[in-house]
Amino acid sequence: MNNTIQKVTVIGAGTMGNGIAHVFAMSGFEVTLVDISKDALERALDIIAKNLTRMVKKEKITAEDQEKTLNSIKTETSLSDAVQSADLVVEAATENVDLKLKIFRDIDANAPGNAILATNTSSISITKIAAATKRPGQVIGMHFFNPVPVMKLVEVIRGLETTDTVTQSIMQLAEKVGKVPVEVNDFPGFISNRVLMPMINEAIYSLYEGVAGVAEIDTVMQLGMAHPMGPLHLADFIGLDVCMYIMKVLETGLGNPKYAPCPLLVKMVDAGKLGVKSGEGFYDYSQGVKQKRVSALFSK
Ligand code: CAA
Numbered sequence: 001m002n003n004t005i006q007k008v009t010v011i012g013a014g015t016m017g018n019g020i021a022h023v024f025a026m027s028g029f030e031v032t033l034v035d036i037s038k039d040a041l042e043r044a045l046d047i048i049a050k051n052l053t054r055m056v057k058k059e060k061i062t063a064e065d066q067e068k069t070l071n072s073i074k075t076e077t078s079l080s081d082a083v084q085s086a087d088l089v090v091e092a093a094t095e096n097v098d099l100k101l102k103i104f105r106d107i108d109a110n111a112p113g114n115a116i117l118a119t120n121t122s123s124i125s126i127t128k129i130a131a132a133t134k135r136p137g138q139v140i141g142m143h144f145f146n147p148v149p150v151m152k153l154v155e156v157i158r159g160l161e162t163t164d165t166v167t168q169s170i171m172q173l174a175e176k177v178g179k180v181p182v183e184v185n186d187f188p189g190f191i192s193n194r195v196l197m198p199m200i201n202e203a204i205y206s207l208y209e210g211v212a213g214v215a216e217i218d219t220v221m222q223l224g225m226a227h228p229m230g231p232l233h234l235a236d237f238i239g240l241d242v243c244m245y246i247m248k249v250l251e252t253g254l255g256n257p258k259y260a261p262c263p264l265l266v267k268m269v270d271a272g273k274l275g276v277k278s279g280e281g282f283y284d285y286s287q288g289v290k291q292k293r294v295s296a297l298f299s300k
Pocket of ligand 1: 051054055058122144145146147148149150151192193228229234238
């Protein structure tokens, strides 16, 4: 087993992938960021540079740290080349089972035999992903939270066959990158989304049933429960398609209709209103800031 993790390959240059690359590089690891799209890689490097500048301005890191961090991130469009000498691979590709299984088969075929293969999946079974490889004991969930440079938690998810040694390595590694790891077992939604998503779904039901408006629901949870964002704003931030998908994973995986996504959530996803990323969700983001929106979608 690999106890000296130094080279980390991150698959996927989206929001989670660039955040994960950022935190590993900032903690002195050699990072290779992989994506099939060169544009996505360029965008990711721009975002990482901007987020580091923000940290320099707040005097959390120095300009020298920023430069060192950026210099330790390489980019690559070929997955097989990128994992050749990796000690750890963290997959943060799109949340799609078939895609993830294919990526893990490819990583397994090309990464060194002692490399640990981690996935940032928010809901797909770690055990199922591990079974696509010839090293299920070395496959583990390493679930980061958005914005990755800010959120302290890493949910470490053990698949059925994940070994104690691999789990300990990843727990220690998460601490090395300044995070607080929490170990959980592999069941639908793990702990984070088993608890968070039904709360978001219930907030959407409250809106759907006319109990209160968008701003009122969010204000209750922000000011009454000290949540940094209200649940409807958070749903927009996560992506309404992602929220709906995770509710379906809970519904199917736990076999309980209480987890069915609210019809209003389904309707909004059908309409392409996916939250911040599409410019519109429970709020309007088309002007670059969060604004109230009034829409026929909110009436039954
Ligand atoms: N990179 C680096 N720093 C960042 C950043 C980024 N991408 N985004 C924000 N920050 C920093 C800011 O510089 C600021 O730092 P200081 O405290 O030193 O001033 C701090 O974070 C707060 O940022 P802002 O002042 O700009 O904004 P805010 O106070 O409104 O906080 C927020 C923004 C951190 C996103 C906060 O609203 C929050 O914590 N929201 C909840 C987020 C959450 O729940 N995330 C989990 C989503 S679920 C998930 O990711 C997984 C899943 O499986 C679905």
